[in-house]
Amino acid sequence: MDCDPSMAEDRVAQACLLARQILDTEGWDAVTMRRLAAEMGIQAPSLYKHLRDKDQLKTALVAAGIGELGEALHAAGPDLAGLATAYRRWALAQPHLYDLATSGTLDRARLPEGLEDHAAQPLLDALGDQDRARAAWAAAHGLATLEISGRFPPGADIDAAWAAMVTAFEARPRRSRRA
Amino acid sequence: MDCDPSMAEDRVAQACLLARQILDTEGWDAVTMRRLAAEMGIQAPSLYKHLRDKDQLKTALVAAGIGELGEALHAAGPDLAGLATAYRRWALAQPHLYDLATSGTLDRARLPEGLEDHAAQPLLDALGDQDRARAAWAAAHGLATLEISGRFPPGADIDAAWAAMVTAFEARPRRSRRA
DNA sequence: GTCTATAGTGGGATAGAC
DNA sequence: GTCTATCCCACTATAGAC
Numbered sequence A, B: 001m002d003c004d005p006s007m008a009e010d011r012v013a014q015a016c017l018l019a020r021q022i023l024d025t026e027g028w029d030a031v032t033m034r035r036l037a038a039e040m041g042i043q044a045p046s047l048y049k050h051l052r053d054k055d056q057l058k059t060a061l062v063a064a065g066i067g068e069l070g071e072a073l074h075a076a077g078p079d080l081a082g083l084a085t086a087y088r089r090w091a092l093a094q095p096h097l098y099d100l101a102t103s104g105t106l107d108r109a110r111l112p113e114g115l116e117d118h119a120a121q122p123l124l125d126a127l128g129d130q131d132r133a134r135a136a137w138a139a140a141h142g143l144a145t146l147e148i149s150g151r152f153p154p155g156a157d158i159d160a161a162w163a164a165m166v167t168a169f170e171a172r173p174r175r176s177r178r179a
Numbered sequence C: 001g002t003c004t005a006t007a008g009t010g011g012g013a014t015a016g017a018c
Numbered sequence D: 001g002t003c004t005a006t007c008c009c010a011c012t013a014t015a016g017a018c
Helices: A011-026 A033-040 A054-074 A080-093 A095-102 A115-127 A130-148 A158-170 B011-026 B033-040 B054-074 B080-093 B095-102 B115-127 B130-148 B158-170
Strands: none
Touching (some): A011 A054, A054 A095, A080 A095, A080 A130, A130 B130, A130 B158, B011 B033, B011 B095, B054 B095, B054 B115, B080 B095, B080 B115, B115 B130, B130 B158
């Protein structure tokens, strides 16, 4: 299942797009089957003729989020500073989808094969090896989530924190990267 | 309000300790007013003679979490590697409390004054300036949350990712730290 | 494919008697 | 400070008629 707008006459795609809309503006808790149905002009139980359960919807949104974030990174160019900016910008532009896609457990079996790897590829290319790439990904994720949830203290210079993260990971590690 | 065990005859402290216990073993969703009351041997409505609402309980647990994490960092010694290890160990030892204390919005007005600053002090000392300290804190937070929620791919070397983070932040930045 | 009706579950919180 | 009785809310999901 996906949320392709081109097939919006399909009830499934319609529900998915609507869910995305509600998610973006009000968060996942606001996405209920009753509300989806109401806004589609049908009764809630009728949704279950099209969707197996609510989790199917969630999975589709998570996949869309990971995919879009990956596209943003692929479009950003190879240097770490640009990747960080792209990552941050995408996360802040749709904070609820970012949270949904990156928090909590992930049922990899229900996601498209290779989706995560493809999204992470630009970071791997920029950092040189898996371990540094994972550390940098985690750093970006930490900064993004803390910024989204307003966890930095009121006067904090968040731009500078992102810049410090980029600086830290730009320096080559002591031992040369694996051949 | 706090969760001091020494005053466990107090209903408030009793509820708080019990909540902590349930949180640690089953997560925040398992902490319900009904269940707390049941395990205390009273009826749910009676809880509201002692607690204003459920959020009061949550705030106390969040404060306890931040405080304990801070203690772990203060006990760890000054070097970044040791701090990272202490951070990771504490987070993994009580993942549910860690999540509760670090995810979602934080109502600073209801937290003890200076609690966060005190907890963050060791990182500030180790990193030299606020921006690097915030970046490193975010990196540790990202690694911890991703590890707790099982977000790293099955074969990932998580130890190595933590080590790469420490290495990245150990190098001094290009410009000398502010005098 | 839609409807009505409803099951089943869970939650937070309040009123008022004792 | 405890109780009983309840209210309110919300949700996912199913059964069966049309």
